[in-house]
Amino acid sequence: MAHPGEDIHVDLWESKLVFYSKDTIVDYLASDVDDDGISDLIVVTMAPNGATQMNMLVASDTAKANFDASQIGTSNQSVSQILAYFDYNADGSKDFIFVSVIGELVVLLNLDPVY
């Protein structure tokens, strides 16, 4: 633990690549996607043509050495900001709440039996 006035030593921090996309990362959300007690990441990327995709990075363990990545297209509504991932309609599956690029508040209901 560094004390005030002391330098923070770089060797106490370690950077690690967790996700790469050629598209621009526009937003992200930390959430426990698979309810295993380990927080996961949802990363929103935007292609040059404006199409966005939500990338679920599900950590396989607390070391987060491996992520199971899956992608969810958002059809004709591009995501500008991801707000939440919770069970919006109380059917047992978590749903996405996001703001679209034209300012709409959108819920993307989850019909996937796995998540």
Ligand SMILES: [Ca+2]
């Ligand atoms: Ca998890």
Ligand SMILES: [Ca+2]
């Ligand atoms: Ca739901």
